[in-house]
Each structure stands twice: as C-alpha cells, then as structure tokens.
Amino acid sequence: MIFERAARREFAQAAVGISVALLAILTSTHLIRLLKEAAGGRIAPEAVASLLGFAALNFMPILLSLTLFVSILLSLSRVYRDSEMVVWFSSGLPLTGWIPPVLRFALPIIVAIAAVSGFLAPWANSSSAEYRERLSARSEISQVSPGAFREVKKGQRVFFVEGVGDDGTNVGNVFVASYQEGKLGVIMSDSGFQETAGNGDRFVVLEHGRRYEVEPGSPAFKVMEFERYRARVEDGEPASSAPSPKGMPITQLVLEDSNVARGELLWRIGLPVSALILCLLAIPLSYVNPRAGRSANMLIAILIYAIYNNLLSVSQAWVVQGKMSFWVGVWAAHAVMLLPLLALFYKRIVVRMPWQRWGN
Numbered sequence: 128m129i130f131e132r133a134a135r136r137e138f139a140q141a142a143v144g145i146s147v148a149l150l151a152i153l154t155s156t157h158l159i160r161l162l163k164e165a166a167g168g169r170i171a172p173e174a175v176a177s178l179l180g181f182a183a184l185n186f187m188p189i190l191l192s193l194t195l196f197v198s199i200l201l202s203l204s205r206v207y208r209d210s211e212m213v214v215w216f217s218s219g220l221p222l223t224g225w226i227p228p229v230l231r232f233a234l235p236i237i238v239a240i241a242a243v244s245g246f247l248a249p250w251a252n253s254s255s256a257e258y259r260e261r262l263s264a265r266s267e268i269s270q271v272s273p274g275a276f277r278e279v280k281k282g283q284r285v286f287f288v289e290g291v292g293d294d295g296t297n298v299g300n301v302f303v304a305s306y307q308e309g310k311l312g313v314i315m316s317d318s319g320f321q322e323t324a325g326n327g328d329r330f331v332v333l334e335h336g337r338r339y340e341v342e343p344g345s346p347a348f349k350v351m352e353f354e355r356y357r358a359r360v361e362d363g364e365p366a367s368s369a370p371s372p373k374g375m376p377i378t379q380l381v382l383e384d385s386n387v388a389r390g391e392l393l394w395r396i397g398l399p400v401s402a403l404i405l406c407l408l409a410i411p412l413s414y415v416n417p418r419a420g421r422s423a424n425m426l427i428a429i430l431i432y433a434i435y436n437n438l439l440s441v442s443q444a445w446v447v448q449g450k451m452s453f454w455v456g457v458w459a460a461h462a463v464m465l466l467p468l469l470a471l472f473y474k475r476i477v478v479r480m481p482w483q484r485w486g487n
Contacts, residue, residue, distance in 0.1 A: 200425070287303075336353060
C-alpha cells in the first residue's frame with residue numbers, strides 16, 4: 128500500500144506539471160487565433176475571453192488523455208533510469224504488477240474524460256456557436272473595429288473608423304460605403320457618435336462630413352455636405368441553423384441515426400477507451416536503458432499517440448462517409464492498438480531482460 132500511494136503521488140505530480148504546460152500551449156495558440164479574428168473585426172474584443180473558455184472545454188478531453196499517457200510514461204521511465212526497476216524485478220515482481228496502481232490512478236481521469244466529451248464539450252460547442260450567432264446579429268456600428276474595414280448586410284454596407292472612444296460610442300474619421308437602390312453612396316465624416324431615441328431606436332450621428340452618391344455606369348454624381356447626418360442602426364436577426372451533432376449531449380446523440388451523428392458518437396466513445404489503452408501502453412513503453420539515451424521511448428510514445436489519434440479520426444470519417452459500419456468502427460482502431468500493447472508486454476515479460484534472468 129505504501130508503494131502504491133507513492134506511485135500514485137508521483138503520477139499525480141507529473142500530471143499536474145504536464146497538464147499546466149499543455150493547457151498553456153493550447154490556450155495560447157487559440158488565443159492568438161481569436162485575437163486575429165478580433166483585430167479583423169470578425170468578433171468583438173470582449174468576446175475573446177468567453178470564446179477561449181468554450182474552446183478550452185472543447186479540447187479538454189484530448190488534453191487529459193495526453194496528460195495521463197505522458198505522466199505515467201515519464202514516471203515509470205524515471206524508475207528505470209534510477210535502477211529502481213532492477214530492485215523490482217529482483218524481488219520477483221513482474222512488470223504487470225504496475226497495472227493495478229496505474230489503473231487506480233487513471234480510472235478517475237478516464238471517467239472525467241468521458242464526462243467532458245459526453246456533456247461539457249458538446250455544451251461548449253453549442254454555446255460557442257450560439258454566442259457567435261448573437262455577435263453576428265449585433266448592430267452594425269458595434270461590430271466595427273478601429274483601423275479595419277467591416278462589411279455588414281452581406282457587403283451592402285462597409286464601415287471604417289480610424290478610432291473609437293473609451294466609452295465605445297464616439298468614433299473619429301468615419302468612412303461608410305453603401306449600395307442601395309442601384310446607387311453607390313460614400314460618406315466621410317470627421318467624427319460621430321451613437322444616440323438612443325426615447326422610443327428605444329438607435330442612431331449613429333455623423334458630424335461635419337460629405338456624402339457622395341453615384342450610379343454605376345453614369346458619369347453624374349452628387350456631392351452633399353452636412354453638419355449632422357443621422358442613420359438608424361438595427362440589430363439583425365440571429366441566423367437560425369440546424370443543431371450540429373457536435374453540440375448534442377451523448378444521451379441525445381445516441382438517438383440520432385444519421386452518419387454524421389454516428390461518427391460523432393464513435394469519436395466520443397473512442398476518447399475514454401483510447402485513454403485506457405494508452406495508459407496501459409505507457410507501462411512497457413517506459414523501458415529505458417540507463418546507459419542509452421533518454422528520449423528514444425518518448426519519441427516512440429509520441430509516434431504511437433499520433434497514430435492512435437489518426438486511426439480514431441479516420442474511423443470517424445469513414446463512418447460519416449458511409450464507408451465503414453458504426454459497429455466496426457467502435458472496436459477497429461482499439462483492436463489495432465491492442466496488438467502493440469500485447470507485443471510489448473510479451474517482449475518485456477516473456478523475452479526477459481538480462482538482469483531478470485540473472486535474478487532467477
């Protein structure tokens with residue numbers, strides 16, 4: 128029991144460090160992508176934090192699975208490097224004696240992976256999609272980012288502002304191009320602001336500017352100067368779309384019979400099962416020759432993880448395309464990965480290491 132508690136404590140310490148590092152890498156990558164969208168005016172700057180939180184929940188099952196695999200692998204590799212495994216084998220204990228402590232450490236994390244992939248990640252996907260739809264339906268001027276051109280109403284109107292005040296209502300050096308009733312209109316103004324009428328209608332008021340109006344193909348155009356120009360702005364209607372299988376909880380996904388739903392269900396079932404097989408694979412993969420390099424087993428482990436993840440993705444794609452039955456896809460990728468698992472345990476147990484033969 129003392130040994131098992133020490134082993135699980137070492138697994139947990141490695142898992143904490145690895146999960147923090149992986150979370151920092153994944154969130155930083157996604158944050159850069161969201162900031163690029165915000166700078167381009169495709170999303171509002173205040174939406175970055177919320178969308179980043181939804182994305183973090185979405186990739187959490189992959190992060191937990193990889194954390195579990197690497198933490199067990201690194202901890203057992205340390206046991207080999209410090210020659211503690213020599214003492215283990217000399218005491219007559221087999222390599223399979225590591226399976227119970229590994230499973231007791233891994234099972235709560237595997238349950239968490241199943242819960243997140245089955246319920247939390249779909250909720251994050253649907254909430255993110257709904258949030259983006261609400262943002263796209265906001266008023267035109269609220270979607271404008273300083274220094275970037277912004278198309279609204281499917282290109283019928285283009286906004287550009289050089290600067291936005293701290294309160295978010297005042298703008299400076301405004302350019303608006305619109306196409307209405309076969310005529311192209313361009314408005315340039317030194318400044319502007321938003322105001323709300325007593326009945327709740329909202330307007331953007333431009334000051335000290337000009338309006339140019341021309342009909343394409345005609346040399347005639349109009350130029351109008353104005354002191355104040357008021358234009359009404361409205362919120363659009365959120366785009367209605369059919370619910371995506373990625374946003375369905377697993378209890379609802381089971382009732383769907385489309386290929387897309389079957390493929391999504393296959394992926395969610397595969398994540399916790401793959402995490403279980405990977406943590407068992409980490410036991411024989413952790414072997415390190417103290418006299419050789421330390422990175423060989425890690426490179427092999429990364430390659431195996433990439434192959435496993437790609438097998439799951441290919442199985443999902445084939446089920447979606449109708450090339451593979453769902454029931455075949457459920458076990459095919461895992462059966463393929465069970466072969467190296469059994470082969471590695473056979474190599475480490477039956478084809479014994481030299482010190483194990485000497486110990487006998």
